[in-house]
Every structure is written in C-alpha cells, then in structure tokens.
Amino acid sequence: MSVFRTIVAAIDFSETSDEALRVACELASSQGSTLHLLHVIPDARQQAWSVEAPGLDFSALQQESVADAERILAARTLPATSPVAHVVRKVVSGLPAAREIDQYAASQGADLIVVGTHGYGPVRRLVLGSVADQVVRMAPCPVLMVPHHALRASSPAWAVPHEKEMTAI
Template structure:
C-alpha cells in the first residue's frame, strides 16, 4: 500500500478519518506511504450568477478554490505534520462521490479513508451518503470511519 487518500468536507465528523489514515500510514511506514488529503469543492453556484461587487462565477470559484486550498494547508499542518502529505482540491464537474472515485482511479490510490456523518432515517434518505456511494464505486478498498462519540449530535 503506497497511496492513501483521506477525504474531508471540513466538518468535525470528517476529522475522525484523519487518525485512521495516520495509523495506517504509520503501520506501513511513513517513508513507504504517501497520504493525499482530498477536498472536493461542493459549494457551486449557478453559472449565470453575478455576485456582489461584480464578481462573476469564475471569480467566485477561483476565490473559493484559494480559500479551500489555504484551509487544506492548515489541516495538513495541524493533523499531518509528521507525515508526507499532499493536498488536492478538486473543482467538481460531477457529484462529490464520483470525483473521489475518479481521483482514486487516475492517481493509483490503494486505500480511501472517509468518515461518515452518521445520518440515519429521513436525513440519510434525503441527503444520501457520499461515503456509501464511494464504497459502491471505488476502484480500491475504502475504510469508512464512524464519527467519534464526542462529535455525535
């Protein structure tokens, strides 16, 4: 196992996956394994919108990408300081789960580590589960990490 991807959506629940990814990398050996911290930008507005201050959708997406990349660097420094970690921020052209699985296919990923928000019932039915779809579509093994008990609502 040479390449582990850990996903985040910047939620507290997503942080549950960080420790698991680090533990697996530690077992393999930090010098033998690469971790990629992956974020798919999923907050995209309609293309025909002009925002305050005259910003176009292109300008807004560029600003969102910069802010997301900065947040990812902060996460990498805070949670993965002792590990070789790469950051990848994807501007989506398809659903989040499809972007994650496509990234895994094109980047020779050996394992995806993803957290679950723990939604059940109607919330799960209406909102779906990115983790569930990643498991169904992934070209490699997926470790789904439950939320830590301190993060549950």
C-alpha cells in the same frame, strides 16, 4: 511490503473528517504510505443558481473558493503521534463529491480511500444520500468508513474496531 502504498483521505473540514484523518494518518504512518488529503468543493459553474445570476464572474468566484480551501487544507495539522513521511494536499472542484473522490483516487492509483461517516440516520440518508455510501459504490479500491466518535459510543462493540485493533492493521 506495504499493503496501502497510497491512501486518499477525503476531508470536508468537519469533526467527522478529523476522525477519518486521524485513522488515515495512523495507517499511513504504520505502512510508510503516501497520504493524499483531498477536499472537494462544488464548482460554482455547475450550480443551478449560476444560471440565474447574470453579471457574476463565476471563474473568479471558483478561483477564490479553491484558494480558500487550499489555505484551510494547508493549515490542517496532522496528529503528531502518527508522523507521515509524504503528504499531498489537493483541492478539486466538481459535483457530485463522491465521483470526484473516486476519480482522484483512481488517478493516483490509490490502494485505500478513508472517509468519515456523519451518521445522519436512515431517513435523511434515504432522501439525501451519503457521500461515503456513494464513494463505496463507485470506488476503484477498498474504502474505510470511519464513524463520528459519538456514533462509536452508541454502537455495539462488534460494529466498530477499537483503537488498539486499528493500530495493529
């Protein structure tokens, strides 16, 4: 029996989310899980600047943003080394991104959320917050935070599992 039947991988098209995607694919492949690739875009109608921009068609702007993100997500290739039987690609819009990720995971009955961590440092994290940290606080299921490969090189060996350990999960 699979521990993680449904895995949601939050994808923001960065190198860090590529790392998270690789780990999510390994897990989904080994568990026979359904993998949801989720990308969140801000809703143009919820942006502060939208109040001061009369004459713009925000619905059309939002539709164009969603269509662009869907094209990019559809073109995202999965690692050939970890074939996943069932993949769902989804773009949602809203703010904050962490809330949208958690709501999507809850709506899908996710058993695991996989997110990448950028490692901006404590000051920037304190001022801006971290989407990954916010996801952890509100998540309806366990969250696996995958650090950027540059962070893994500088972390103590005990802090980050090695790839061999990850494949044994």
